[in-house]
Amino acid sequence: MSKRKDPAAVKLGRKGGLKRMAMLTPQERTDLARRAALARWRRHNREK
Numbered sequence: 001m002s003k004r005k006d007p008a009a010v011k012l013g014r015k016g017g018l019k020r021m022a023m024l025t026p027q028e029r030t031d032l033a034r035r036a037a038l039a040r041w042r043r044h045n046r047e048k
Contacts, residue, residue, distance in 0.1 A: 021029060 024032070
């Protein structure tokens, strides 16, 4: 299976993400960012 992504799909995904972020409140964006950061740190700590 190819690891390269379809450029058209990537472009559409970015547009969707920007639209979604525009619809969220600042508090919701903060909560999502916090959850994402915690998930990254959990994964980072598990790899050690």
